[in-house]
Amino acid sequence: MTEGDLDILYTQLCTAMTGLGEANASLFLARFALLAIARIDDAAAARGLIADAAEQLSRAPA
């Protein structure tokens, strides 16, 4: 995947979420996370990503 692909996918994700509305955003991202975990198909890698995603939040102010 190129930087250009990442850029396009980022915008598609934003646009999809905008269309679903803020109330649906958490559920949409949760579903995406589950599908991504299944597709990654690597328990250790997925565990690492869960930790990375949480780590930033624990350090940031509310």
Add this chain to the structure above:
Amino acid sequence: MHSERAPTAGLAVNFAAYPFAWARHPAALPPMSGGIERQRHPVAIVGAGPVGLCVALGLASHGVRSVLIEADDSVSTGSRAICISRRSLEIIARLGALEGYLRIGLPWSGGRSFYRGAEVLRFTMPQDENQRLPPMLNLAQYHIEQILLDHAEQLAEMIDLRWQTKLEGIEPLIDGARLRLATPLGNYRLDADWLVAADGGRSTVRESLGLAMHGTSYEGRYVIVDILLDSKRPTERLAYFDPPCNPGSTVLVHRQPQNVWRIDYQLRDGEDADAALEPRNVMPRVASVLDMMGERGSWSPIWITLYKANALTLDRYRHGRALLAGDAAHLVPIFGVRGVNSGIDDADNLAWKLACVAKGQASARLLDSYSDERVAAARENLAYGAKSTEFMAPPSFAFALMRNAVLGLAVKHACVRSLINPRQTSPIAYTDSPLNRALDSSREFAEGPPPGAPLPECPLTIAGGWAGAEPRPGHVTELLGPRFTLFQFGETLGIPGELQHLERTLNARGVPFAVVPLLRSRAAGGPLLHAWDHTGRLFPMYGAAADTLYLVRPDGHVLARWRRTSAASVAAAIDQVMNCRGTQGAVHD
């Protein structure tokens, strides 16, 4: 669109003035008969901003006179364009005005982005040992215009400047346009064969023609503040997302010459714009930005403006005898600095085509290719500009949420950092242009610019050009001129007889054309303009061998290229441009 707050007397806040002396220019009336100027003009340009001035200078370089109509009495003021791209500098160099830019402007090549306290991105624009010009140069729009104006004033016999002359209406003529103009000395009408609208975002010409731009207007608002501050900080683009000094906001900082600094900060949703523009509210926010940056020196505000991003364009830039350029034709967001730079590119594309048509050398259909090429360029600029804007001024909760995710992850995870890159303006290739020729023979090249692409820069040694000229270090783009240029790659200096003949034939017809030999190594040469590849990088960069030919348009875009060909196919390529045959794009010859 901007709503501006100029310095106002009686405020507690002391404003400084821009470090620039505006010359005021008087209005003048031409010789008239019956309220109509006696002289008919080949080209009338409305708007003496950067775009109008570049069109006038470009036409003059091709030997075409123009009259330049400007409502104001001086070059512009206020916080407008400040970043001139390498591509624009290349164009300005061809117009003969580069020296002033390099003398005043501040070159830069990259920047840094911060999220909360941490640096999350360090970006650089393309810069290597092959370049002649910096990727970006900062200088204020009054300088951008003044340098072009100084040059235009030296060409007074070619460029007729009419200050304090306001366009009030347009009456179509069968073969041109009649402009209704108002000046403090009285009103008059003026006839011109061709009309160029370079009169900005609120274009009177566009309105008179009943044309509307289409696209997206963004809600996110930025306050733009120019300040005077003595600082030794380097020239770079600084972006602060959610900074400690301005939580929830985004701040951009750019250095300009003469201690002027540009600070842009985003307003929160629901913030009252009028209140936000009041100096008593602007001062503490700017002070907190400077404090965060560690700037302790004294400073004063110069100019305060509100900005909302637009991404709009007309569908066509040619409407009969009227041609629209710059902000009159399209409005691109400021993020990525494509505004003035795309306008200068418009001017460069338009000038040679309009000159060829005005001189009767080319069919008026050539001007449709101006529209085709520059509308395509605007759409590319708008796509990048929209991406930049979605990051800098998120248009929905989703874009804001995802941006925060990117910024937070970017501190540690390099894989998402490219999403923060500000996507600064870069040269655009006219890949699908109807003018591109010899596409089959272009496919035989493994390297180098295909038809439609601008020339990649490369150092070389330039020799000849006039009697007694000494060899001198230079770059490939310096060999361009107001003409079609045929670069003939080879080992020896001679130009084949049939190409010499073609040069004479075209020049006799008034079509500007020159063959310029590019040699692998130094050859004993006379006054003939040529160059050699002293670094050994030029030939591989262009995928060239002996007998390779690149035919380049006056605006520096490749028209066609061949591994080897006859003078007849070069002549045919130029003829097809002039007659605009085969406007469906893929012409194989």
